[in-house]
Amino acid sequence: MSSAAEHATAPVPVLRIEPTSGWVKLGLREVWEYRELLYFLTWRDIKVRYKQSVLGAAWAIIQPFMAMVVFTIFFGRMANLGPADVPYPIWNYAAMVPWTFFAFGLTQSSNSLVSSSNLLKKIYFPRLVVPLASTLSGLIDFFIAFLVLIPMMVWYDIIPTANVIWLPLLLVLTLVTSLGMGLWLSALNVQFRDIKYTVPFMIQIWLFITPIVYDASNITNKAWLTLYSLNPMAGVVEGFRWALLGLDTQPGPMILLSSLASIVIFVGGLFYFRRMEKTFADVV
Amino acid sequence: MSDLAIRVEGLGKEFHIGALQTDRYRTFGDALVEAITTPVRRARLLLSGRATGAAELDQSLWALRDIEFEVKPGEVVGVIGRNGAGKSTLLKILSRITEPTTGFAEIHGRVGSLLEVGTGFHPELTGRENVFLNGAILGMSRAEIRAKFDEIVAFSEIEKFIDTPVKHYSTGMGLRLAFAVAAHLDPEILIVDEVLAVGDASFQRKCLGKMGEVAHQGRTVLMVSHNMSAITQLCERTLLLDGGELVMDGPSSEIVSSYLSADGAVASRWSRADHPDESDEKRDLVMDSVEIRAADASATDVVAFEDSFTVEIRYTVRQSMSGIAVLFGVIDQKGDVVWSSWDTDSTDWSEKLRTPGSYLSRCTVPPHLLRPGRYYLNVAAHVPGVRMLDTRKQAVGFDVSTVGYGFTHKRPGVVTPQLEWDVSRNGG
Numbered sequence: 226m227s228s229a230a231e232h233a234t235a236p237v238p239v240l241r242i243e244p245t246s247g248w249v250k251l252g253l254r255e256v257w258e259y260r261e262l263l264y265f266l267t268w269r270d271i272k273v274r275y276k277q278s279v280l281g282a283a284w285a286i287i288q289p290f291m292a293m294v295v296f297t298i299f300f301g302r303m304a305n306l307g308p309a310d311v312p313y314p315i316w317n318y319a320a321m322v323p324w325t326f327f328a329f330g331l332t333q334s335s336n337s338l339v340s341s342s343n344l345l346k347k348i349y350f351p352r353l354v355v356p357l358a359s360t361l362s363g364l365i366d367f368f369i370a371f372l373v374l375i376p377m378m379v380w381y382d383i384i385p386t387a388n389v390i391w392l393p394l395l396l397v398l399t400l401v402t403s404l405g406m407g408l409w410l411s412a413l414n415v416q417f418r419d420i421k422y423t424v425p426f427m428i429q430i431w432l433f434i435t436p437i438v439y440d441a442s443n444i445t446n447k448a449w450l451t452l453y454s455l456n457p458m459a460g461v462v463e464g465f466r467w468a469l470l471g472l473d474t475q476p477g478p479m480i481l482l483s484s485l486a487s488i489v490i491f492v493g494g495l496f497y498f499r500r501m502e503k504t505f506a507d508v509v
Numbered sequence: 510m511s512d513l514a515i516r517v518e519g520l521g522k523e524f525h526i527g528a529l530q531t532d533r534y535r536t537f538g539d540a541l542v543e544a545i546t547t548p549v550r551r552a553r554l555l556l557s558g559r560a561t562g563a564a565e566l567d568q569s570l571w572a573l574r575d576i577e578f579e580v581k582p583g584e585v586v587g588v589i590g591r592n593g594a595g596k597s598t599l600l601k602i603l604s605r606i607t608e609p610t611t612g613f614a615e616i617h618g619r620v621g622s623l624l625e626v627g628t629g630f631h632p633e634l635t636g637r638e639n640v641f642l643n644g645a646i647l648g649m650s651r652a653e654i655r656a657k658f659d660e661i662v663a664f665s666e667i668e669k670f671i672d673t674p675v676k677h678y679s680t681g682m683g684l685r686l687a688f689a690v691a692a693h694l695d696p697e698i699l700i701v702d703e704v705l706a707v708g709d710a711s712f713q714r715k716c717l718g719k720m721g722e723v724a725h726q727g728r729t730v731l732m733v734s735h736n737m738s739a740i741t742q743l744c745e746r747t748l749l750l751d752g753g754e755l756v757m758d759g760p761s762s763e764i765v766s767s768y769l770s771a772d773g774a775v776a777s778r779w780s781r782a783d784h785p786d787e788s789d790e791k792r793d794l795v796m797d798s799v800e801i802r803a804a805d806a807s808a809t810d811v812v813a814f815e816d817s818f819t820v821e822i823r824y825t826v827r828q829s830m831s832g833i834a835v836l837f838g839v840i841d842q843k844g845d846v847v848w849s850s851w852d853t854d855s856t857d858w859s860e861k862l863r864t865p866g867s868y869l870s871r872c873t874v875p876p877h878l879l880r881p882g883r884y885y886l887n888v889a890a891h892v893p894g895v896r897m898l899d900t901r902k903q904a905v906g907f908d909v910s911t912v913g914y915g916f917t918h919k920r921p922g923v924v925t926p927q928l929e930w931d932v933s934r935n936g937g
Contacts, residue, residue: 240620242605243613265645269631269638276633276674347628348646349605417540503608506601507524 249499255351262350266358270333271365285366286373289321296321296438306439311470315377319469320437320462322374323395326367327403327458328428333359334407335424338415342509352502353495356407360400367396374469388468395464398480402457402487408494412501415509435459441479454479457487514698514729515580515603519612522573522598522753572598574753576612580731582697585724587744587761588733589768594750596733600624600702603731618729621648621696627687632676636667636686639675643690657693665689685712692719699723701732717742737765737844766842769885769903777801777810779904793828794890794898797867799837801886801907810906815876815913822852822870822888824899831862832892835870840885840903847879847923849887877927881911 256263275281293314300306301313308316334356338345341355378385414420432438435458444450453459460483463476573595580586588596601607603614604622629646630639640661644654654661662668665686667678675683701720717739724730724743734740740747740761747764749757757764780798781789789795802819803809812818820837838849852870853859884907889900916925 237617238619240605240616241613242602242609242616244609244611261651262645264651265642269634269642272638273631273633344629344646346606347624348622350646350648419538506607 251495256353259350259354263354263358267361270362282369285369289325289370293318293321300438308440312381315381319466322370323399323461323465324437326363327399329363330360330403331406335410335414338411345506345509356411360404360407385469386471391468395461399461401491405491405494408498412498415505435462454482455486457483459483514582514617516615517576517578520576520609521611523610524570524572571753576755582729583727585730585744587740587747590750595753596750600700600733604700618697620698621694622700623691624702626691635674636671640690647694661689661693688716698729741765741843769842777905777907792899794826796899796901797823797825799888799904811908811910813910813912814881817876818874820872825867826863826865829862829864833863834893835890838887842883878924879909880925881909881914883908
């Protein structure tokens with residue numbers, strides 16, 4: 226808080242409130258100014274999530290791990306869809322870690338505006354903070370789930386390659402994809418409550434168009450593979466495996482295409498969100 | 510420094526109620542059906558010559574229209590008006606929660622708005638955690654909250670429970686903590702909505718005291734309230750909104766009294782027949798009429814200070830019920846309740862069954878009691894602590910004339926009863 230003396234000398238900030246129309250500026254600087262609120266909302270989401278659960282943060286491991294066990298049994302052993310050169314469990318888990326983060330972030334952020342309707346109607350702040358906080362709150366779970374990879378790699382005797390330095394970038398790609406979709410869906414959810422029912426269904430389908438339970442090398446048709454790579458999560462998942470497990474697949478082109486798709490979704494989401502933002506408080 | 514804190518020009522806000530009327534939010538299905546039926550409907554209306562354009566299809570409502578005013582730094586301005594007059598919309602626009610449709614507003618200085626106490630409070634978090642969260646939501650920085658934390662906790666008087674989850678708090682404790690955070694917000698311009706309407710009487714007094722303090726610190730304040738006495742006490746100037754328009758702007762005492770006299774009939778008789786309302790048909794008990802009668806039983810709207818008068822409340826009971834109390838409250842010009850009185854206070858009707866039929870509850874108010882001036886009656890029927898059956902706010906109004914008033918006008922007091930005194934000289 227600045228002192229009275231400072232106020233006297235500093236020029237008085239003038240805020241002009243007037244109707245806007247059409248596409249508006251992204252206002253990212255303002256989001257930065259509200260970073261403390263972002264911090265507190267993220268912190269609240271994390272805190273509240275585990276406050277009354279007995280297992281607490283263990284859930285961050287249980288979810289992807291149990292899914293991996295089930296997938297190993299059905300897709301790895303019975304259907305034999307896994308890769309030839311890597312054990313299925315770690316191959317699948319390395320994909321489940323970013324996938325769980327993505328799916329969680331998407332679910333949380335698409336519901337975020339509706340569930341904070343009370344805030345939207347009573348106080349001003351850049352609305353982008355809400356889906357952003359929801360997505361970021363999944364990071365803790367990501368890191369916890371990630372830690373399990375270390376004993377698993379020791380167990381399977383896998384030595385990570387120098388490519389792990391790309392992991393942070395791949396994580397950012399996951400975050401951007403998750404948030405990008407979250408921006409679209411949260412803004413749409415304010416208008417159309419159908420979104421709430423669509424999201425779980427969408428995530429299920431998405432899981433199967435991403436090479437998580439089966440090996441992408443099963444897709445041999447070049448045109449199909451290009452189309453397939455437009456799924457941002459395909460690049461992320463392949464990238465994680467490449468960086469961690471030292472597979473000699475070269476996911477470069479795939480990641481490039483995926484990143485492009487992800488950026489389109491994200492930037493489009495940002496603009497759409499900002500455009501719809503002024504109606505949120507009236508409609509939500 | 511600018512000599513202006515808030516400038517509002519041509520401000521208007523339009524709501525499209527066509528889409529919002531039935532459901533608060535739409536589904537894809539609705540949007541689809543609308544997209545298909547709207548052009549068809551429009552074409553049909555145009556062909557039959559009944560429509561001139563899109564106006565009939567998309568009904569809109571102007572919640573605010575052409576609002577213009579200026580507030581100087583340090584001014585404390587009240588905003589009053591009936592429900593739906595546009596008060597909250599105005600504050601929401603000035604707080605940037607919603608956008609205006611026309612015009613603009615300029616705010617010179619750091620603005621903080623308080624449209625609710627405890628926004629963002631989470632029941633699972635402890636008091637301490639909520640103070641930080643709520644503070645951040647209201648726009649305080651972490652360092653600022655940390656610096657004021659002890660003060661906030663002391664003001665809330667819940668030191669012992671600060672590390673208990675808020676869900677275990679009583680409503681009063683939660684409110685005290687929430688207000689404590691809000692009270693320590695110190696922007697140059699403060700926008701407040703009905704914050705004082707919460708909590709018990711002593712808490713309200715405390716909030717009012719704090720607001721008074723804020724008002725005297727040279728802060729610019731714009732506050733909405735239904736509490737006329739708070740408005741007259743705290744604000745030197747008041748804006749009156751009606752139907753989305755700014756109808757009056759001036760010294761609080763003038764605006765408040767003209768608002769109160771314009772609001773609802775000043776007539777001394779109210780009858781349901783004059784105000785037909787479908788919702789009344791479903792009531793188990795419904796008010797039929799309220800009347801003021803002078804000592805000679807004639808209907809009147811002026812009673813002399815030296816005369817008694819009678820309040821007559823007629824109502825119809827449709828469902829047999831026991832435990833009903835019919836009551837009225839006397840409201841003064843400031844909006845304060847001078848007293849309220851129940852028909853079960855001095856009868857045995859609280860135990861008795863009221864079977865369906867018409868009833869009259871009558872109360873005689875003794876003379877030499879109400880200070881000359883204008884008063885209103887709120888009437889209601891309820892089963893105490895169980896449910897409200899019917900209530901009519903400011904149903905009737907009347908003036909107490911100075912006839913027989915022997916005191917000076919300067920004598921303080923809400924009521925000026927003429928009491929029995931006995932004076933004696935002690936000792937030789």
